[in-house]
Amino acid sequence: MSAVAMDFLQKYAPVVADQFVSMNATQTQNTLYGDVNLEALNWLERTWASYYIWMGNPVLATGVMSFLLHEIVYFGRAIPWLIIDAIPYFHQWKIQPDKHISKEQIWKCTKVVLLTHFTCELPLIYAFHPICCYFGMATYEVPFSSIGLMAAQIAFFFVFEDMFHYWAHRGLHYGPFYKNIHKLHHEFSAPIGLAAEYAHPLEVLILAQGTISGPFLYCLFRKDLHILTVYIWITLRLWQAVDAHSGYDFPWSLRHFIPFWAGADHHDYHHMAFTNCFSTSFRWWDFSLGTDAKYHAYKKRLAAAKANQRAKIEAEEHERATQEGLEAERLVLMGGPNNIEKIKIGTGKKQ
Numbered sequence: 385m386s387a388v389a390m391d392f393l394q395k396y397a398p399v400v401a402d403q404f405v406s407m408n409a410t411q412t413q414n415t416l417y418g419d420v421n422l423e424a425l426n427w428l429e430r431t432w433a434s435y436y437i438w439m440g441n442p443v444l445a446t447g448v449m450s451f452l453l454h455e456i457v458y459f460g461r462a463i464p465w466l467i468i469d470a471i472p473y474f475h476q477w478k479i480q481p482d483k484h485i486s487k488e489q490i491w492k493c494t495k496v497v498l499l500t501h502f503t504c505e506l507p508l509i510y511a512f513h514p515i516c517c518y519f520g521m522a523t524y525e526v527p528f529s530s531i532g533l534m535a536a537q538i539a540f541f542f543v544f545e546d547m548f549h550y551w552a553h554r555g556l557h558y559g560p561f562y563k564n565i566h567k568l569h570h571e572f573s574a575p576i577g578l579a580a581e582y583a584h585p586l587e588v589l590i591l592a593q594g595t596i597s598g599p600f601l602y603c604l605f606r607k608d609l610h611i612l613t614v615y616i617w618i619t620l621r622l623w624q625a626v627d628a629h630s631g632y633d634f635p636w637s638l639r640h641f642i643p644f645w646a647g648a649d650h651h652d653y654h655h656m657a658f659t660n661c662f663s664t665s666f667r668w669w670d671f672s673l674g675t676d677a678k679y680h681a682y683k684k685r686l687a688a689a690k691a692n693q694r695a696k697i698e699a700e701e702h703e704r705a706t707q708e709g710l711e712a713e714r715l716v717l718m719g720g721p722n723n724i725e726k727i728k729i730g731t732g733k734k735q
């Protein structure tokens with residue numbers, strides 16, 4: 385960092401300036417790992433420690449790692465879905481085969497996602513290390529937690545995030561919030577993996593709370609959470625979000641093996657019909673509160689269709705759901721959420 389910038393920060397923001405002060409390798413090792421026998425640790429733990437020693441600044445080290453993890457996992461999962469979509473063989477499992485996404489839409493989506501990542505998430509990710517320290521989460525420390533503890537913590541984060549997302553997402557469908565925030569995400573009535581984070585920056589910030597506040601909440605009660613566990617959780621959560629927007633439901637998709645897993649089939653319907661299916665990972669909130677009634681009615685009609693008429697019935701159902709969705713969206717934009725419930729299933733008309 386240039387001397388002028390450092391002088392400025394030291395004068396006006398000494399706490400921030402401290403975060404840019406780097407140590408040499410020996411100083412870092414003594415400060416961070418003075419009482420740890422690194423030789424006794426496994427390869428991954430030694431590599432983790434070496435990275436923090438090499439960076440010489442834990443705040444920067446955590447910030448860079450968190451940002452890169454997010455970019456690599458998000459695009460690493462979303463791009464293969466674009467490739468799959470370009471291969472006709474896979475179209476037999478496309479949920480809405482009649483809808484096509486143009487190159488212009490893909491570029492627009494990429495630009496919005498990157499803009500949000502760099503302007504909105506990058507500064508916040510840089511604050512991640514100090515916040516983790518504040519809540520007592522281990523960051524540079526080694527060794528890591530046991531596999532069993534990690535699995536239990538991640539299971540809790542999944543359940544918490546799903547609950548948070550369900551209610552926050554329903555809130556975002558309330559008229560003014562929908563109109564000013566959530567509408568952008570619904571531009572895709574047939575979503576693609578890349579569109580998982582195609583959303584207004586405020587929506588990204590609100591819904592990200594479900595992902596990151598679970599770990600911080602956990603830290604209020606127990607002091608045994610390591611940031612590596614949080615990284616694994618974020619990776620799984622990103623995979624879940626991208627896959628839910630993929631637009632594909634394969635016979636080997638997770639929801640066929642875990643009945644309460646939502647999957648693309650569930651969230652795709654939310655984009656197609658605008659209403660129903662508000663949760664992310666699991667189906668229990670929508671099921672318990674009846675916000676999946678239309679989805680089940682649609683699935684039932686599809687299942688009842690004779691094999692030779694299936695494609696025709698499917699196209700009709702998609703058209704009907706899309707029309708109902710457009711009408712429901714129009715009503716929300718006009719006057720609040722209650723109108724959604726007044727749409728008669730199957731007619732697209734208000735009761």
Ligand SMILES: [Zn+2]
Pocket residue numbers: 553557566570654
């Ligand atoms: Zn929505």
Ligand SMILES: [Zn+2]
Pocket residue numbers: 569575580629651655
């Ligand atoms: Zn979505």
